[in-house]
Amino acid sequence: MLKALIITYYWPPAGGPGVQRWLKFVKYLKEFDIEPIVYAPKNPTYPLEDDSLLTEILDDITAIKRPIFEPYRFAEIFSKKETKTISKGIISGKEKQSLVQRILLYIRGNFFIPDARKFWVNPSVKYLKKYISEHKIETIITTGPPHSVHLIGKKLKAQMKLNWVADFRDPWTTIGYHDKLKLTTKSLLKHKELEKEVLGNADHIIVTSFTTKEEFQNITNRPISIITNGYDFEDVEEVSLDQKFTISHIGSLLSGRNPENLWRALAELVESDKEFAEWFRLKLVGTVSQDVLKTLHQYGLSQFLELVDYVPHSEAVTIQKRSQVLLLIEINSNETKCIIPGKLFEYMVSKRPILAVGPENADISRIISETNSGSFFTYKDCESIKLLLKEYFEQYKEQKLVSRVTGIEKYSRRELTRSLAEILKNIKQEL
CATH class of the missing domain: 3.40.50.2000 (Glycogen Phosphorylase B;)
Structure with a gap:
């Protein structure tokens, strides 16, 4: 050996x-x-x-x-x-x-x-x-x-x-x-x-x-x-989905990971759709910078925010499985287009739709597209994010919001x- x-x-x-x-x-x-x-x-x-x-x-x-x-x-x-x-x-x-x-x-x-x-x-x-x-x-x-x-x-x-x-x-x-x-x-x-x-x-x-x-x-x-x-198959257990329309991010949200286009889309949705505002929750698990928190407050999203400190890996996996939508956010710079975080693959095996925001030509967009695990947007997108969230919310109300991932076995x-x-x-x- x-x-x-x-x-x-x-x-x-x-x-x-x-x-x-x-x-x-x-x-x-x-x-x-x-x-x-x-x-x-x-x-x-x-x-x-x-x-x-x-x-x-x-x-x-x-x-x-x-x-x-x-x-x-x-x-x-x-x-x-x-x-x-x-x-x-x-x-x-x-x-x-x-x-x-x-x-x-x-x-x-x-x-x-x-x-x-x-x-x-x-x-x-x-x-x-x-x-x-x-x-x-x-x-x-x-x-x-x-x-x-x-x-x-x-x-x-x-x-x-x-x-x-x-x-x-x-x-x-x-x-x-x-x-x-x-x-x-x-x-x-x-x-x-x-x-x-x-x-x-x-x-x-x-x-x-x-x-x-x-x-x-x-x-x-x-x-x-x-x-x-x-991802590891052994890490995954079947759990019930959150009753609320939870959009969750697992991991650190540093100052550079602050997509105002996403926050703007969510702010416009809670303002225009009372039902969305009633059921929507934004769950951030891990360290969140003050810059991000300040921006969320400016967009009127603080009341929908649930902050969770760093949790053990097994608990993070459970949160992923329970969430309605999973957020993947990367810094908007040429240097970060190469970053493919490990949580992307755990997100995929959680079988929850991924909403990713990152720099143009990011490597994560290629994998998300190949595996049909969600949607990728740049920091310029806003209306397209809002349309997707509306679609996800309608599917959530009908209990039909799922991720139909394919070809993830190689990961x-x-x-x-x-x-x-x-x-x-x-x-x-x-x-």
Whole structure:
């Protein structure tokens, strides 16, 4: 059986989307004759924790944990709230940033390259060199962000005879928040240099979207495969639908995810249709920025709003299944058209209609169209959103509102793991 060492920062009890991908791969790899060994930090600073995910780790999985130095702990001395906000990726626009946030962003962007977990690199390389030799491991996998994890892979590859797969859950220098880190010209060049070195030295690169693959192909000639995020059949149970016409968004709604065209469409509907106003509820589950809340208040939607704090993954799945319509909102920028969030696939298997808003030519629009799982709109659409919501509401009243998804089987975690196993076995043959 092929042994694969998976180097990841996010591992249970970490919560949020970052942990899901490799938790699920590890769950199924042994079915395809791959023995996963997980290497993760012993004392991390996770912005979100979800103890329920600990139950998904199989008893026979080896997980090695080593200490990590986390600068975020020192940053909390100045402002615990600002530090936690930044670590969650909630970064306000330049005109709304506090002095403390501007200082923290400058330090984060220019003194911690590629990120604040850089101090884990050298101790990990030293420890893993010995572990890899003793356990005769031929293949390592690094998954980022944080992209400092890839530097562990780069150094191990340079010092040992190994196959190295670099998995990018998000892009590096073109990720949406990168331009908010107040990078100097020198720091930006350093990021690009490290990105190029990682992409040029990995034996195989895995990305989660079509756009990221195209972007990386302009930087490296190394083989690149797309393995998207996915869903797990075991996570899904039958539940009753909400009695109200609930339109739900699961996950963080950052300042950039604030589609005024959608809020305007809803405001016009509650104003013009008393029955719609009586039954409509907007449920936002997870962290919601003050910018979004302020906009909803301006459109008169506060009275229809139900805010729910971060919930365990299993509870989030239940909320998805109960909702009448599911919202998927991505930031309206060229940098985010590559983002295909994991919740898209869980939305699809929930079999509830998806209403997605994002940038033009977004990768999510392609998948939604292929699977017939909902409708995608740009930030320019308003009337078309309103027409769709009217249609959904009429179907809801007749108890006929359903999602007729097709072709989603290839996005199951087991099938995605099958694709991953084929990559790992093929590069082993090339060693």
